Amino acid sequence: MKVAKFGGSSVADSTQLHKVAEIIQNDPERKFIVVSAPGKRDKEDFKVTDMLIQLGNAYINGEDFNKYYSIVISRFKEIIEGLNIPYFILDEIEHNIHNILESDDTNKTKFDAIKAVGEDSSAKVLSAYLNSLGVKASYINPKDAGIMVSNEAGYAEILPESFQKIYTLRERDGILVIPGFFGYTKEGQLATFSRGGSDITGSIIAAGVKASLYENFTDVDSVYSVNPSYVENPNEIRTLTYREMRELSYAGFSVFHNEALIPAFKEQIPVCIKNTNNPLYPGTMIVAEKKPEEKCVVGIASDTGFCSLYVSKYFMNREIGFGRKLFNILEDEGISFEHAPSGIDDMSIIIRESQLTESKEKIILKRITDELHPQTVSLDRGLAMIMIVGEGLVRTVGLASRAATAISDANVNIEMINQGSSEVSMMFGVLSKDLDLAIPSLYKAFFG
CATH class of the missing domain: 3.40.1160.10 (Acetylglutamate kinase-like)
Structure with a gap:
C-alpha cells in the first residue's frame, strides 16, 4: 500500500x-x-x-x-x-x-x-x-x-x-x-x-x-x-x-x-x-540509512531573515545560571532561538528577524543590560544561514577548511560558524547580500 x-x-x-x-x-x-x-x-x-x-x-x-x-x-x-x-x-x-x-x-x-x-x-x-x-x-x-x-x-x-x-x-x-x-x-x-x-x-x-x-x-x-x-x-x-x-x-x-x-x-x-x-x-x-559515499556532502542549503544577538561578559563561563537567565529573558518576551554558538566570554543567539519588532528589540537589549550586566550586547540584522549537509560530515577531515576557503574565495566574510552537535550539517552565517557570491563558490568546491 x-x-x-x-x-x-x-x-x-x-x-x-x-x-x-x-x-x-x-x-x-x-x-x-x-x-x-x-x-x-x-x-x-x-x-x-x-x-x-x-x-x-x-x-x-x-x-x-x-x-x-x-x-x-x-x-x-x-x-x-x-x-x-x-x-x-x-x-x-x-x-x-x-x-x-x-x-x-x-x-x-x-x-x-x-x-x-x-x-x-x-x-x-x-x-x-x-x-x-x-x-x-x-x-x-x-x-x-x-x-x-x-x-x-x-x-x-x-x-x-x-x-x-x-x-x-x-x-x-x-x-x-x-x-x-x-x-x-x-x-x-x-x-x-x-x-x-x-x-x-x-x-x-x-x-x-x-x-x-x-x-x-x-x-x-x-x-x-x-x-x-x-x-x-x-x-x-x-x-x-x-x-x-x-x-x-x-x-x-x-x-x-x-x-x-x-x-x-x-x-x-x-x-x-x-x-x-x-x-x-x-x-x-x-x-533511514544509505551506504557511505566518497563525497559525503549531498547538498548546500541557505535561508535569509536571521539576526544575531551577541552578548559578551568576562568569565561568563564561571557565572552559574548566566545562560538560563539570558534564555529566560527571551522566553518572557515570546522569542524562540535557532542556534546558540558560544565561547568562554561570548554567546551569539541566532533568531528569526520576523520575531523581533523594534519595540521587542529595545526591551530585550535593555533587560539583558540591566539584569545580566554584560560588557557588550548588540543585535545585528540581515544575516543568512548556509547549511552544508551530508551524513558522515563530522568525520570527514578538511571539510570545514574547504568550505571556509570557498567562502573566502568568493570574497565573502564569515560572520559565524556553528558545527554544534550535529553529525550531518555545518552552518555558516554570512550577510544576506553575499549569498549570491557564497553559494556558487561552495557548489564549485564540493560538486565541481
Whole structure:
C-alpha cells in the first residue's frame, strides 16, 4: 500500500488533475491520496490558500470579503467544468464557506477553518473525478480518518492516539482521498498544521497505515544539491537520509515542509519525491540509512531573515545560571532561538528577524543590560544561514577548511560558524547580500 500526496502545483487546474488521476490509476498500490489546495498555474498566478487567508482577514476585520470569495469560487468552478464533474460539488464548497463564516465559533477558529477550505475542496473534487472515470474513490474527512491534533490553531500537532484509528483505513475499499493541512481536536474543533502542512498529513497517513512507500508528487524531477536559482543545472540527489532531508528543509529547501518527515521517519517508511509532470522519472528517495559515499556532502542549503544577538561578559563561563537567565529573558518576551554558538566570554543567539519588532528589540537589549550586566550586547540584522549537509560530515577531515576557503574565495566574510552537535550539517552565517557570491563558490568546491 502506497500513500501519494499531490502538492498545490499538481492540483492547480483541471489539466493537472487529469495527470493526477492517471498517476493514481497506473499503480493499484496507490490507495491513499492526500491533496493540497490548488496552487499557482504560472508565476503570476495566486495560490487558493492565499486568497482564503485574505478572505478570512477581511471578514474578521469587518471588511468586504466578496472579492476574495468570488476568486476562490471562480477557480473551483473552472476546475469542475474542466473535469466535467457534477456542479453540486461547487454548491458544497460555497455552503461550506458560508457555514464557517455564519457559525458561532470564535474568529480564530473560523480563520483556521477558512484556511482549510482549499484542501478540503480539492479532495472532494478529485474524489468525484475519479468516480466519473469509473474508479471507486471516497472523500475522507480528516476527522473520519482519525487525524486528532492538539488545540493550537495554525500550529497543530498530531496526537499519538491518532495512529491506531488511521490504521483501520486499510480495511476500506477503493481509493481514499484525504485533504491535507488540518485535523480535529478532541473537542471536535478543526485545527490546521503550520503552512505547507499537507506534507505533514501525507506523512501522518503513511505512518498510520504503515505504507510500503510515501510518494510526494511536486513539480520537480528530484531534489537538487543546491537551489537552481544560484547555480544553473545543479547536481541531482538520488538518495537522501531522513536526517539530511530535514536539515535541508530547515535551511530553505522548499520541496518538503521541514516537519513533514517526522511521522514517516519514526516508522522507517521510505519516501520518494516525484514529478507529477514526469511521473516515470525515478525522483529522489529518502531513506533511514544509505551506504557511505566518497563525497559525503549531498547538498548546500541557505535561508535569509536571521539576526544575531551577541552578548559578551568576562568569565561568563564561571557565572552559574548566566545562560538560563539570558534564555529566560527571551522566553518572557515570546522569542524562540535557532542556534546558540558560544565561547568562554561570548554567546551569539541566532533568531528569526520576523520575531523581533523594534519595540521587542529595545526591551530585550535593555533587560539583558540591566539584569545580566554584560560588557557588550548588540543585535545585528540581515544575516543568512548556509547549511552544508551530508551524513558522515563530522568525520570527514578538511571539510570545514574547504568550505571556509570557498567562502573566502568568493570574497565573502564569515560572520559565524556553528558545527554544534550535529553529525550531518555545518552552518555558516554570512550577510544576506553575499549569498549570491557564497553559494556558487561552495557548489564549485564540493560538486565541481
